[in-house]
Amino acid sequence: MKRTTLSLIAVATALAAITGFAALTAPDGTVPVHPIAKLPVPVERSSLLCPAPSTSEVAETVYTSYTPTAKAGTRTEPGKAAPGKAELKPAQAAATPVDDKPKKAATAKAPATVAQPGKPVTAEANGGTAPALTGSATGALAPGWTVQQTTVVPAGGARGLLGVSCTAPDTDFWFPAASTAKDRQDYVHLTNPDDTAAVADIELYGPEGALPSQLTEGIPVPAHSSVPVLLSTLTGEAAKADVTVHVTTRSGRVGAVIRSADDKLGSDWLPASADPGARAVLPGIPKDATSVRLVAYAPGQDDADLKIQLVGQSGTIVPASAQSLHVKSGMTAAVDLPDLTRGEAGSLLLTPTDPKKATPVVAALRVVRGKGDDQEVAFIPATSAITSRATVADNRPAGSTLSLTAPGETAEVRVTASAGSEGGTSVSKTFTVKGGTTTAVTPPVPDGLKGSYALTVERLSGGPVHAARTLALPEDGIPMFTVQTLSDDRGTVEVPTAKQNLSVLDD
Template identity: 30%
Template sequence: MIRAPWAVVAAGAVVIVLGSALRPLVVADREPPPVSVEAVETTRLVCPDPIANALITSVVTGFVAPGLGGKSGATRSGGAASSTGAAQLATMPPKGASEKRAISKAGRSETLSTSGMPLPPVVATGIGSLAPGLTLDQFTLGEQGRTRGLAAMECVAAGTDEWFVGGGSGVGRLSVVTLTNPEDSPASVDVLLFGPGGALPAPAGRGVFVPGRGQVRLSLSDLAPGVANFVVHVETLSGRVAAAVSDRLVNGLIPRGLEWVPRSTGPSTRTIVSAIPGKVSPVRLSVLSPQHDATVRVRLITPSGTFAPAGMAKLALSAGRVEVIDITSALRQQPVAVELTSDQPVVGGAWYQLGDATGIAEFAYAAGAPELTGPAAVAGLPIASGYRHRLYLTNTGGKQASVVVTVYDDAGRSRTTTLRVARGSTQVWTVRPPTKRTSGIFSMVVTPSATSTHIRGMRITSLPTGSGTMAAGVTLSPVRSKVVVPEAQPNLAVSAG
């Protein structure tokens, strides 16, 4: 029998009144329990198995941002601090031995590469002084054939709720949801899909079983064929998984690009989609209000300021339907971030293309970006000739922001630069390695000053080739470095005897 909530409350009230007649209840005034902010003690990040074949090479790089460990190894009871710590990359094969790489100290990086051969999912684990600031990124280059393109992704901790704005299941489109479970116990997952026509039933995406230390792939063409634009919501019912969405386009035998769809911030009444480079076409903005009809106001944040695009400043969304708008003409060939403010929570992202309209091309994504409440890190930026790395920073605050950028080579050598980001603007900088090398990789740490709030960012890597420029972007997210720990408190609700 289901009892109405008011009946339960009323019954509870009677018990309290009768009890108070026999034994007075004394409740002391309570202050909020004290808390302490401590360095994290363990971090574990997960990459799905890297894209690889004879024409594609993927590199997974682990890096630890320095200076975030604090009193590493300190106990919560005030014990002595220790400098001990360890970090490593390890493959997660279905059976057999794991391939491992140890990161020796903060500021250093290590890699695992496919070298054209398959590689299982990769897990990065940091403990003690090497847990704060641990970063894991994947970078993929397909130089020719139908899989030509650049792809990059930030590998994250297994979680329970993820949103992706992108992918499709039309002709020539291959979009795949990958669910990786690094835990020993299994997980159960719902993959919920939204398209321009509304929420899609996709029963094969409900209650997906992901075995412990296993991985499951779901093609969006199998779940819901013939959909041009998706928003994907991955919701874990039990356990935890690291979700990812890959996307590839072809026109017959002509490659049209490949990319990982970046994670987006969840539904919110204010979303910043950051960032879209200049001189790309077309640019399509996708917005979804999952639950309710919504009104969304659109503003573009450019190098020179913020404005509402004519004819696109206000959108009316129907609940559950993905609205796709071509905003190419409004960008005026300049780099921008897109601000979405709404009366109901929405998610948003953008897709843009580089290259010929019908020939060989490339595409990339921008997603709803989190505010940088602390340092962000990017690992494994290639140094080889031709690569260009640009940092896009958007400041939605009311004053100029100061951001410190430090780059590290794989041996830990570094160089630091301080950048200024004007209020209400999106600015772009070229990022170069700290030393004059022609090969290898470098990593980057982006740290807003303590007074510089409302900063969001993205790194975009491009590679010009004879058949057009390839590009891949990664949204900046704060690294996991601190945790708020409440102190244990006695129960102050006592009875007077």
């Protein structure tokens, strides 16, 4: 073979490595390009942030940390990935510009380090001084790593069951369904996982538009620290029952979630809505919901007209109580949906009333169970579809309900119950979710379960699937509950593989 031919081979190999495909110029001037196969490769690092769970001295918090087993078909098969580790560490409590009092130090125990995929580990923290947590997972423990923080506050103004799936750091968050009303205490918790300080901006939007802010320089969030900010202190405007909160960062990144406490309805966490979109799915409305309130916001330049539909177990219907919602640009709109479920679990679907005018919105639901003094509240944000796999931890032998919604085509999903935190054997079950319906089921329970367990939902075929888990833990006649929506865990990334074709070099 000629030396020039060898040089061409070397150049071709380099091009293949850089661009993901092999292409050489043949003598006739053509460039043969070969199709590229993309294989899913597990991510090598994941980060999660958990807010400080409560300020109540009677709070009881359970952390559950879990990584699902590797998916078949990934380039790194089970047992071949680097062992890695998954651990959480306490964050420092920092003062805010509107509350510069020094914070009390806490030494709560963080969840134990996950030793292997497929088995959850738990830890407890009691009282009101448990700190926020920052954590990371590497190697085989990174893909799909999730942490659930579940807190029971049996009495007091913040009583309730508060559940949240710890969030990944980001630079942009939307929170419809917040409030600055006098009977609400809504705190946005900002947690910085990095070695450098972050600066965050918090904007509030009410029914008439943006609320004037008392802070113009941003909120500093020191490295490895957490800052809770009471929303009502951010503006001098009169109290608003329905507010949309927009959190962005000028520098750095944070985890953000809102803890909401209502004097009459209890408390829970309000996670961020899915990114603005023309369609929104809000999954997991319990069948016995006594009150459902929809809050939406249009961040763009155009108004949004939304068709409201309930995706139930028998099909999709337009509720008689509210068939549509007009959302003005830059303003928060809300509507009550009384008698929405009528004893049938479901999910809410929002679509443009005019398909030709698709205006992006963000949305969330405030859901109430119970009546009179025995009421409890939870929040359901708009949630993206599970394209591959999603996991929620801290499921109990009784009290867990899994909602699966297929707003379009029929879909098939596999639900896997992990081994228990203290013992038990993993089991799986396949469900077919008919298009335009919601399937609410008692999830499978591991054989010989001891402790709590995780649920992993995998979409096997068909159309998009949205999911949520309801955890109900009644206490003293109060139907305490919390709802966690499931988002795709993004445990893998697609990496192109190059295939060389040197036949064009033949003399």
